[in-house]
Amino acid sequence: MSASRTTLLACAILAMTACAASVPSDKVPPVWVTSEGAIVDVPAAAPAPAPAAMAPSVHVAVNDKDLVWGDAPPFLPPGAKAVLVSGDPTKAGGFVIRMKAPAGYKIPAHFHPGDEAVTVLGGTFLIGMGDTFDTSKMKALTAGGYMLMPAGHHHFAACGAGGCYVQVHGTGPFGMTYLNPADDPMKKMH
Numbered sequence: 001m002s003a004s005r006t007t008l009l010a011c012a013i014l015a016m017t018a019c020a021a022s023v024p025s026d027k028v029p030p031v032w033v034t035s036e037g038a039i040v041d042v043p044a045a046a047p048a049p050a051p052a053a054m055a056p057s058v059h060v061a062v063n064d065k066d067l068v069w070g071d072a073p074p075f076l077p078p079g080a081k082a083v084l085v086s087g088d089p090t091k092a093g094g095f096v097i098r099m100k101a102p103a104g105y106k107i108p109a110h111f112h113p114g115d116e117a118v119t120v121l122g123g124t125f126l127i128g129m130g131d132t133f134d135t136s137k138m139k140a141l142t143a144g145g146y147m148l149m150p151a152g153h154h155h156f157a158a159c160g161a162g163g164c165y166v167q168v169h170g171t172g173p174f175g176m177t178y179l180n181p182a183d184d185p186m187k188k189m190h
């Protein structure tokens with residue numbers, strides 16, 4: 001890491017007023033600091049416009065208590081409740097889902113066509129990577145915890161003590177493929 005990057009990292013961690021003295025504000029490029037403390041430059045150029053095929057965004061501002069819950073979609077094992085907070089997972093574009101399930105709820109090994117991001121809102125969410133469900137390989141995430149599962153990565157999940165309440169976001173179209181077809185709840189329905 002270069003000296004200037006080290007300075008930027010320190011600036012990002014300290015209060016902004018502490019940085020103003022050492023780095024003129026007009027010389028500090030916009031940066032993000034990652035979860036591991038790395039610096040990511042924010043490009044000066046504007047992002048490319050969204051593809052025309054993408055579903056238009058719709059304004060959402062909702063409190064947790066006002067969400068209307070239903071049974072989770074049938075591609076998830078039964079027992080979970082879910083609500084689509086924004087977007088449409090069946091179309092191109094961003095979506096946000098919330099899901100609640102009781103302690104002991106399990107999702108067998110599977111993968112998705114796009115990245116899957118999970119933010120834990122309550123309880124304990126257990127996540128593991130690999131081709132078969134293995135409790136010993138799982139990490140427990142609690143409220144405020146976050147997980148990003150890259151597209152195509154094999155993983156499995158469960159709810160720990162207190163059940164789990166998670167927010168899932170990603171970019172559609174969303175899909176779910178179970179590594180063992182016998183685990184697919186859609187197939188079990190027929």
Ligand SMILES: [Cu+2]
Binds near residue numbers: 110112116149
């Ligand atoms: Cu998943």
